[in-house]
Amino acid sequence: MSYIRKEYHTLQARLQESRRFMHVLAGPRQVGKSTLVRQVVQELTIPYSMEVADAVDPKDSDWIRRVWEGARTTMMLRQEKEYLLVIDEIQKIDNWSEVVKREWDEDTRNQVALKVVLLGSSRLLLKKGLTESLAGRFELIRLGHWSYPEMHEAFGMTLDQYIYFGGYPGAAPLVEDEKRWRKYIKDSLVAPSIEKDVLMTSTIYKPALMKQLFELGCGYSAEMLSLTKLMGQLQDAGNVTTLAAYLELLDQCTLLKGLQKYAHDDARKRSSIPKYQVYNNALLTAYKGRSFLTDRTDTKLWGRWVESAIGAHLIGSAEELDYQIFYWRESSLEVDFILVNKGEVTAIEVKSGRRGMNSGLPAFAKAFHPGKSFVVGTGGVSVEDFLSYDIEALLG
Structure with a gap:
């Protein structure tokens, strides 16, 4: 198994809790954000899907809705009590925070136990999206350079x-x-x-x-x-x-x-x-x-x-x-x-x-x-x- 950073245990513990917040893993490039999430989800019993926005057209904000709806549908067809959706490089999509807010609030109203992890490079993610639309809806885990x-x-x-x-x-x-x-x-x-x-x-x-x-x-x-x-x-x-x-x-x-x-x-x-x-x-x-x-x-x-x-x-x-x-x-x-x-x-x-x-x-x-x-x-x-x-x- 590859090296386990201390933030692994933080994310693992939070995903085992009942759905309350979406979880945001933010940090610079090439410090192991995607690797850490894969390590965590492989050890969880929660079914999951991972999507990467890196190659998606930045103007295609509906892509977020589609993958979110895909996770909901999979959860329903399998009759799962809870499900996990991971979206990597989320900040690449224009107006991403507004779409995420809409989908998250819809699940909250409908009591859908769809948990969400968002990954993004740099603190620009925090500045551009989280504070604008998602206040009170997320917990941030910062992953820094290796010590x-x-x-x-x-x-x-x-x-x-x-x-x-x-x-x-x-x-x-x-x-x-x-x-x-x-x-x-x-x-x-x-x-x-x-x-x-x-x-x-x-x-x-x-x-x-x-x-x-x-x-x-x-x-x-x-x-x-x-x-x-x-x-x-x-x-x-x-x-x-x-x-x-x-x-x-x-x-x-x-x-x-x-x-x-x-x-x-x-x-x-x-x-x-x-x-x-x-x-x-x-x-x-x-x-x-x-x-x-x-x-x-x-x-x-x-x-x-x-x-x-x-x-x-x-x-x-x-x-x-x-x-x-x-x-x-x-x-x-x-x-x-x-x-x-x-x-x-x-x-x-x-x-x-x-x-x-x-x-x-x-x-x-x-x-x-x-x-x-x-x-x-x-x-x-x-x-x-x-x-x-x-x-x-x-x-x-």
Whole structure:
């Protein structure tokens, strides 16, 4: 049996309950959403059907009604007390949420015990449909990028390999052939994420500019660079407002985030220079890496990979656990990550050969009095320990 992620047990338990909500499994591409659902349904006693909207005409919203009616009819003919309908890539269909709402409400009125699981790539699914039409009708299960313990247990990845090659399960068997690995990341993961999840669901006036922004931003992961300076490296610069909007979309697709500087007032946060952070270190390596051996033996450069891996670990849980992430810098003083959770502030400095002694952490503590402040890496919590545990334990 393939590797079981912890969300498997969550979905399994909810599907064994009486019909109350539809269940939505959302997350970036290639993290195993479809695999997880197949694992769950194969172990359930509930009869089911699985449909994929990927190849359906986006304008054919009636397709949802047809597959829904097919599930109802099958349930009736077999005289089943309950039935499960799974629809994958649901966000590809125009006005999908309105059709789903109509069919779900009809079953509720008629007391039809048809359970529903919807799968979708990226948080665009959440933004575009769930909050518009389906409020109160669904429970969301977020499936994020794979953690270090998952990649280690499933594929035998070492800590250094995880830091460099990231957490895409489909790419794990390719790490010994770096040229092939890099091509897989760019062609099979990045291209579909941008071309399908972003360009097809959002109004993008300059798609080439967004792709350039993404590639440059990935290369700058764990680095700060103003959008004004970034424009100088882009062939079709547009303007700062456009770049900021595109960066927000890339964040919603769990690809690339621009962290803001920590400050007491929101205006200073919004006007700050962004610190770029990939959601998966594979994206940094694909666009900036030379080779595993070359980059691993460059002490200063490896420090950036470690910091980016810590950042990816932190932002991966932010939405689920409802905390915010910032950085802090004042002159030459810097703190890599500032977490804000229910008013409580945690300051985290990463040390792994990238810099010498940095007085940023005590300076931040003196100015802002965080509840917790600590080092990850040399002289603090080990990188392996930090990447091995859920952030929820840190916030508790």
